[in-house]
Amino acid sequence: MSDVVHPVPVTTEPRGVRFLVILLVLSLVAVLLLAPLAAVFSEALADGLPAALQALAQPDARSAIGLTLLVAVITVPLNAAVGIAAAWAIARFDFRGKAFLVTLIDLPFSVSPVVAGLALVLLFGSNSTLGGWLITHDMRIVFALPGIILATLFVTFPFVARELIPVMIEQGRAEEEAALTLGASGWRAFRTVTLPNIRWALLYGVLLCNARAMGEFGAVAVVSGKIRGETTTMPIMVEMLYNEYLATAAFSLAAALALLALVTLALKSLLEWRHADLLAATRRH
Amino acid sequence: MATHRFVAPSPLPGFGLGFGITMAALSAVVLLPIAFLLGRGIALGPTELWGMVNTPRIWAALGLSFRAALIASLVNLVFGLLLAWVLVRYRFPGRRLIDAAVDLPFALPTAVAGIALTALYAPNGAFGQLLPVRVAYAEPGIWLALIFIGLPFVVRSVQPVLEELDPELEEASATLGASRAVTLRRVVLPTLTPALLTGFALALARSVGEYGSVIFIAGNLPFETEIAPLLIVIRLEEYNYDAAAAIGIAMLMISFAMLLALNLIQTGTRRRTGHA
Numbered sequence: 001m002s003d004v005v006h007p008v009p010v011t012t013e014p015r016g017v018r019f020l021v022i023l024l025v026l027s028l029v030a031v032l033l034l035a036p037l038a039a040v041f042s043e044a045l046a047d048g049l050p051a052a053l054q055a056l057a058q059p060d061a062r063s064a065i066g067l068t069l070l071v072a073v074i075t076v077p078l079n080a081a082v083g084i085a086a087a088w089a090i091a092r093f094d095f096r097g098k099a100f101l102v103t104l105i106d107l108p109f110s111v112s113p114v115v116a117g118l119a120l121v122l123l124f125g126s127n128s129t130l131g132g133w134l135i136t137h138d139m140r141i142v143f144a145l146p147g148i149i150l151a152t153l154f155v156t157f158p159f160v161a162r163e164l165i166p167v168m169i170e171q172g173r174a175e176e177e178a179a180l181t182l183g184a185s186g187w188r189a190f191r192t193v194t195l196p197n198i199r200w201a202l203l204y205g206v207l208l209c210n211a212r213a214m215g216e217f218g219a220v221a222v223v224s225g226k227i228r229g230e231t232t233t234m235p236i237m238v239e240m241l242y243n244e245y246l247a248t249a250a251f252s253l254a255a256a257l258a259l260l261a262l263v264t265l266a267l268k269s270l271l272e273w274r275h276a277d278l279l280a281a282t283r284r285h
Numbered sequence: 286m287a288t289h290r291f292v293a294p295s296p297l298p299g300f301g302l303g304f305g306i307t308m309a310a311l312s313a314v315v316l317l318p319i320a321f322l323l324g325r326g327i328a329l330g331p332t333e334l335w336g337m338v339n340t341p342r343i344w345a346a347l348g349l350s351f352r353a354a355l356i357a358s359l360v361n362l363v364f365g366l367l368l369a370w371v372l373v374r375y376r377f378p379g380r381r382l383i384d385a386a387v388d389l390p391f392a393l394p395t396a397v398a399g400i401a402l403t404a405l406y407a408p409n410g411a412f413g414q415l416l417p418v419r420v421a422y423a424e425p426g427i428w429l430a431l432i433f434i435g436l437p438f439v440v441r442s443v444q445p446v447l448e449e450l451d452p453e454l455e456e457a458s459a460t461l462g463a464s465r466a467v468t469l470r471r472v473v474l475p476t477l478t479p480a481l482l483t484g485f486a487l488a489l490a491r492s493v494g495e496y497g498s499v500i501f502i503a504g505n506l507p508f509e510t511e512i513a514p515l516l517i518v519i520r521l522e523e524y525n526y527d528a529a530a531a532i533g534i535a536m537l538m539i540s541f542a543m544l545l546a547l548n549l550i551q552t553g554t555r556r557r558t559g560h561a
Binding site: 018081095242 | 291292293295296297298299300302303304305306307310311314315316317318319321322325364367368370371374375377379381383384385386387388389390391392393394395396397398400401402404405411412432433436452455456459460465468487490491493494495496497501513514515517518521524526529530533536537540541544
């Protein structure tokens with residue numbers, strides 16, 4: 001007999017609507033994101049695991065894996081160092097044209113990677129004055145490792161700085177000022193106060209930077225010259241094998257890159273769950 | 286005169302070092318190559334440059350690149366909003382997994398995404414043989430690749446704003462007699478507009494210049510499915526550096542004009558809704 005009123009929450013949608021929207025979103029995620037991922041592995045394993053592993057053990061594939069690792073090992077630390085320097089200047093000081101500098105740091109996001117590669121070829125290629133001079137002095141930039149590194153640095157330039165700047169702005173400079181007052185040198189204040197405070201945001205930026213550095217295609221494709229065993233990174237090798245109709249080999253190498261992407265996502269999620277408070281600032285900006 | 290100082294006084298050291306490293310790296314890696322590209326255009330002169338860009342094949346490629354990027358980013362605007370809403374507001378099993386999966390397009394190399402989508406949507410692929418329309422090797426394939434790579438931008442822009450949105454606003458709206466639909470349209474959506482626009486602009490900028498995921502699925506037929514970045518690569522392979530530079534400059538100009546327009550809209554909405 002009791003007339004219990006079940007309050008209908010006014011800040012959410014009716015149950016049926018919620019269910020349908022969740023279903024729609026889940027199916028879209030499955031078709032759009034998860035299906036391609038599954039396709040990479042199923043195509044790679046189409047001829048069985050031994051065939052896939054054998055494809056990875058080919059000399060060209062091995063040199064591509066080595067080159068990709070080398071490029072990442074060189075570019076990611078450089079990028080991290082420049083990102084820290086940029087964040088220190090931007091988040092700790094007020095100077096003229098700061099907003100403009102931030103815009104310039106983000107510039108690579110709005111430039112096509114192919115255009116970035118094109119610009120490097122025009123600057124350092126054999127047709128330019130500088131490029132001609134470098135080549136006569138036996139320094140190849142384009143169609144060689146330095147070009148690949150420059151192209152990778154270009155496309156990954158904003159990654160670390162973008163993660164660090166909002167975190168450092170939010171933390172403020174009081175702690176470093178206190179360290180200086182207590183007699184620490186500037187360098188010591190940076191090492192013992194700033195660096196521990198930004199370490200998770202730094203790791204986050206490095207993770208994203210590394211994923212892009214290892215996976216970059218457009219910019220690297222333009223400057224690499226695609227010399228087999230010499231200037232072919234893993235993504236470039238995937239394209240070459242695919243165009244030669246060596247599907248298993250192409251997808252095996254692609255699966256290795258996809259595994260790397262999964263590791264990146266897992267580490268990133270772990271960071272987000274465990275250090276949500278420290279990373280909150282990077283997500284708000 | 287303090288007002289004429291470049292940098293405000295601070296007890297912290299290291300401005301010169303940080304600023305110096307940043308400017309040196311930025312100039313060497315980003316600004317010098319871009320300046321050189323633009324310089325090449327200036328050296329050619331506007332008439333010559335226009336003559337090189339003004340060909341039917343280049344217009345077709347530029348039109349395709351910008352049209353496909355616009356379509357894909359609009360799809361991502363809607364899908365991204367839905368996805369962000371579901372991730373923030375609803376609780377269901379697998380939510381964290383979906384949240385992590387949203388970043389897959391950031392982590393997966395574009396060439397890998399390209400061949401995977403092609404394998405699925407090719408006429409004999411798992412999805413391709415079920416679909417009545419041709420996706421791979423046609424324009425819808427390009428849209429699909431660009432939807433894939435642009436997906437995280439809108440979600441990741443909207444999500445944090447939605448998380449901080451106070452439910453009291455919606456309660457107040459309901460108390461005043463608004464239906465849920467009206468509350469969503471008149472209270473929630475305007476609050477999210479700046480974040481939606483930011484995500485849209487980022488997705489658009491990324492998709493316009495995208496190359497790796499598109500070239501595998503596009504079919505690359507001149508006048509039909511040939512994107513502008515591919516045309517740059519083709520001209521470079523022919524050692525036609527001036528023509529490649531002309532297309533590159535055209536892409537830069539159109540991209541910047543587009544982003545500037547979006548920025549102006551953004552400033553307008555922020556002023557209207559009073560968000561900083």
